[in-house]
Each structure stands twice: as C-alpha cells, then as structure tokens.
Amino acid sequence: MATVDEIAPEIFRINLGATPGSPVTTSFFLVRDEQPTLIETGYRKTFDDAWDAVSRVLDPTALRYVVVPHLEGDESGALNHFLERAPHAEPVGSPIGAALNLSDFAVRRPIVADESTELDLGRHRLRFLVTPYVHQWDSMLAYDATTGTVFCSDVFISLGDGPAMIDRDESDAMLDAYRAIGIFPSKRHLDSALDKIEAVGPTTLACHHGSVKGGHAVRGYLRALRENDVSGLTDWNPMAEPG
Numbered sequence: 001m002a003t004v005d006e007i008a009p010e011i012f013r014i015n016l017g018a019t020p021g022s023p024v025t026t027s028f029f030l031v032r033d034e035q036p037t038l039i040e041t042g043y044r045k046t047f048d049d050a051w052d053a054v055s056r057v058l059d060p061t062a063l064r065y066v067v068v069p070h071l072e073g074d075e076s077g078a079l080n081h082f083l084e085r086a087p088h089a090e091p092v093g094s095p096i097g098a099a100l101n102l103s104d105f106a107v108r109r110p111i112v113a114d115e116s117t118e119l120d121l122g123r124h125r126l127r128f129l130v131t132p133y134v135h136q137w138d139s140m141l142a143y144d145a146t147t148g149t150v151f152c153s154d155v156f157i158s159l160g161d162g163p164a165m166i167d168r169d170e171s172d173a174m175l176d177a178y179r180a181i182g183i184f185p186s187k188r189h190l191d192s193a194l195d196k197i198e199a200v201g202p203t204t205l206a207c208h209h210g211s212v213k214g215g216h217a218v219r220g221y222l223r224a225l226r227e228n229d230v231s232g233l234t235d236w237n238p239m240a241e242p243g
Helices: 044-055 079-085 095-105 171-181 187-199 217-227
Strands: 003-008 011-015 027-031 037-039 065-067 090-093 125-130 140-144 149-153 204-207 212-214
Touching: 003 204, 011 044, 027 204, 044 079, 065 079, 090 095, 125 187, 140 187, 171 217, 187 217, 204 217, 212 217
Parallel strands: 037 065, 065 090, 149 204
Antiparallel strands: 003 011, 011 027, 027 037, 125 140, 140 149, 204 212
C-alpha cells in the first residue's frame, strides 16, 4: 500500500515502495491547491494504488495538471490512466518531451513548458528547469517557487526504504548508487542542471527515488554532485536477476 506524507506545505510525497528484489522505491508528488497538480505518475501497473493514494488527499478527478519530467515508465507510465479519469487534467512536458514524445503518447494535447512558463496553481506557482540528458534527452525538472521545493526526478536519488524526508547528508550512498547504475551521460550536462537548481535556492529536494532531502542536507547533496563525477557507462543490467 502506498504511503502519503506532507513534505512541504500542501505538497505530498506518495511512495509506491519497491518491486520485489529491487532496492529502488518510487515516489510521485501531489500539490493540493486550487489547480491540483501531479508531478510524475508512477508505473502503469501501480496506477490503482496511485489513484487510491491521491484520493486520500483530494478528489483525483479534479486534477488540473500532470507534469511529466521525462517519458519513462516510472515517471509517466500511468499518465493516460490519470488523464482518462480526470477530465480537465492536461499533461505538461519539456519542449522536446511535449513535441516529440507526449504529443504522440498522451491521450490529450500536452502543454509545452520552458523556463519562461509559470503555472499559477492558486497558492503555489510551478516553474520549470529544462535539463536535457539528466537523465533522458527530454528531461526537465519542476519547482514550486512558493515553497522552494524542487521536484528533482532522478537527481539526488537514494536507494532503500528510508524515511519520507531526511535533513542529514547521506550523499556518499547516493554517489555509490550513481556509479553503479550510470544514468548520467556526462558531467557537463549534470553541472548545467545543478547550475539551474542552485539558482532557484531550493529548500527541499523532492526526488523520485528515496527520501526527500531538506534542511541541512540540501547543500551537502548539491556539493557532492558538484565535486564528484558519476557520469558514464557501467555494466549495470536492469533486467538481471537480483543478487
């Protein structure tokens, strides 16, 4: 069963746990406001749990926006299921993602979000950072300018079933995970994304995998990715049997 935790005012982390044998948990985020908004959706196969979890916070049929940081099963697999049940919801993607991916994949025409785009949700204001190749070609990150929450997708991930939110620096484990998995093609692209993240002065790093980072942890995680190169290819095989 999914867990639901408020990680910033009116912003909720919905964690779907991990598949058997995997150390990776998957979360998405819900902004409760006049224009309710999802950031990420989780997999298609976990949609029923995701829908039930959203319903603990608000009526899911009232969703207005569904933000897709990039097209990938864990980020957007359940997108069309949400769109089919929420009649006024619109998908939101990056310029590359909306034009080349969501325009074909989504059952509803996507909103193209670039760095000048602002979605007024009521109390919250959602803006966007275009971050290609971090870690997919069409990647972008959303952030809430009201609370300083960056929805950082696959940046600052952690493995294992930790608490919903931490305020301590456990970035060494993050670096080990990236070195093993190898999801960033180049440090140049990652540094460009870090420039944009740092420029908005984040107070909370709401990552898609693992605990949300807040408080004193934020600076440590930013520094860790600045000072260590975790890009490049590895021998990791996501289809291999665990162990």
